[in-house]
Amino acid sequence: MQSFTPPAPKGGNPVFMMFMLVTFFVSIAGALQAPTLSLYLSQELAAKPFMVGLFFTINAVTGIIISFILAKRSDRKGDRRRLLMFCCAMAIANALMFAFVRQYVVLITLGLILSALTSVVMPQLFALAREYADRTGREVVMFSSVMRTQMSLAWVIGPPISFALALNYGFITLYLVAAALFLLSLILIKTTLPSVPRLYPAEDLAKSAASGWKRTDVRFLFAASVLMWVCNLMYIIDMPLYISKSLGMPESFAGVLMGTAAGLEIPVMLLAGYLAKRVGKRPLVIVAAVCGLAFYPAMLVFHQQTGLLIIQLLNAVFIGIVAGLVMLWFQDLMPGKAGAATTLFTNSVSTGMIFAGLCQGLLSDLLGHQAIYVLATVLMVIALLLLLRVKEQA
Template identity: 65%
Template sequence: MKSQRRINPVYLAFMVASFMIGVAGALQAPTLSLFLTREVQARPFWVGLFFTINAVAGIVVSMLVAKRSDSVGDRRHIILFCCLMALCNAILFAFTRHYFTLITLGVLLSALASVSMPQIFALAREYIDHSAREAAMFSSVMRAQISLAWVIGPPLSFALALNYGFVTLFMVAAALFFICILLIWFTLPSVPRADSLMHSGGMPISGWRNRDVRLLFIASVTMWTCNTMYIIDMPLYISSTLGLPEKLAGLLMGMAAALEIPVMLLAGYCAKRVGKRNLMLIAVAAGILFYLGLVLFSSRQALLILQLFNAVFIGIIAGIGMLWFQDLMPGRPGAATTMFTNSISTGMILAGLIQGTLSERFGHISIYWLALGLAIASFAMSARVRNV
């Protein structure tokens, strides 16, 4: 039985699809600011505005699509449409250098494209529930594909952009999305919909009416705000405040990303025994220790050791957090997964606004004091969410 599960072609199709979409996204995102600056000749303010509008549009569009995806039609068709929009977006960026076109049509296509990943995870959850299999391990392995994609994607992105140009980079991304379309069309299952709980009294129409969902969303936003502030500020903090080599920032990020993958897999394995709520509390506790360590210690060795706590923090909340949303919103995997991904986007927006202002006025160390406080608040909120 175990060997059959390992070679299940549907499982393999979900893994490959999530990995390839992850790689295509990881090809475009790291060099986007470089593209806007060099190719489009956009000033720093317009680059920042592009990222902000892109994030806000992604949240709005994903919420609208998610609401429809849980009640209407075959979810595969939504995923195919989003991948097609991603393909069109990559082609647009390959051949357009007009800022207004990119910040309007490009942002719209990008927002629609961003829905593909949460919808694949939602379809995976429906498939697992329909086939009566264990969700936590499968979802964690899928989420690990995204982490693996982000280990491979950024170096490849810079290699393609700097050696072959942005046209080649975006056309490679378009080719990957085309392959994804074929893969999804021919291999991913069409899962019959269960009777909607939205009309049966089992679940309110809006997840926001559920106190636990609201608390978890706010807690998740807080967690991702901490993480994004750290990612933005850490290279500056290491070089300008601690006086350590700039290359250490890359080593710390790479080490954390590498450690996250086994943490995700271990969390998926332990989820049924330990419980999702307990795992999330362990993760946020590790986050508290991580940010406390950043405040107290400044040596190279200490920063390297602290990455273990960072990996436990992010590795668990990235996989188990999504499952907790899905468990709290039964029958609505699309809306639940989108709430989780929107909490990440919202955290990124808040982090971008906070980091620049705080570090300029109070110094880089203030970022980590704030992150420590936010992590403690997140732990308190997560502890109040019911176990499912």
């Protein structure tokens, strides 16, 4: 579909369903690759813990730079669908490279450039969906929420499949499956998704971002969000190595833990959305931070599979609320500047990845994997104190 086509006035909307399907396929392709990446680097490339952490850090930095450049282009040209197709093609090339190349230097240079282009797919897909919802008069929050549930569902299914493929059939098979999913996504984007003209000038968003950053509440919330994502992303990077090398558990159990947390996040997101209208976003995010503060030291206390599975409820409440409500909290603090607020939230995630990769690599190499969870506990205390300083809304 080359240009914008309005939906049917009643009943189901096939374009809406295609957005859901593409979101699921792109998400599950990512959920196949991300959980086992640290194991891939450690086993296939014999990378030391510091080199693993450095890989994730450079990946995040490259992603921020390239996504900023491409976002400016998409805002100027106003054709996100073509950019989506290009990035899906780069995602296919990236998966094929990881399938057949085993040189660390090649993967941390050319491979990470392709990975950065791959990371653009999801935010651009959400941007296109938002513009489509605005043009068709759909309820934007519900549209976005349903797309987010596709991501969570993919992360329920993806990690266990990822470990099963990697451990039973090898990483070549794993990355070939991911390439096939991106190819299917590219075909669906080309044939079913619309091109929607941009509604808001990029210059307006740039001015909004600058003025919003002057607010103390916005800066505190940004800092707290960065710290919380540092903790979560350190956990994602380190946990497969921690449970296999420190606790002596099967590597495949890491996929079970990630899938369990993702599955629990779905009802948490829905419940948080329901409660936010009644009690506000601030109290719920503070509850989430308290759960995160309890979760990371619990990782050091529970050394059995049952216990680790149970405490995933804390992890699910933490991430389910933070991922869903912190972005909306930014928007409340920056009224009329939803685009700039969303950009600040996504930048906090990317910034968290930079520090997470460095901290995980250095600490696990020098002090062992347990030090990761001690640091996460300290950072969660600081994040909670910052959140308590932030108002509910402007």
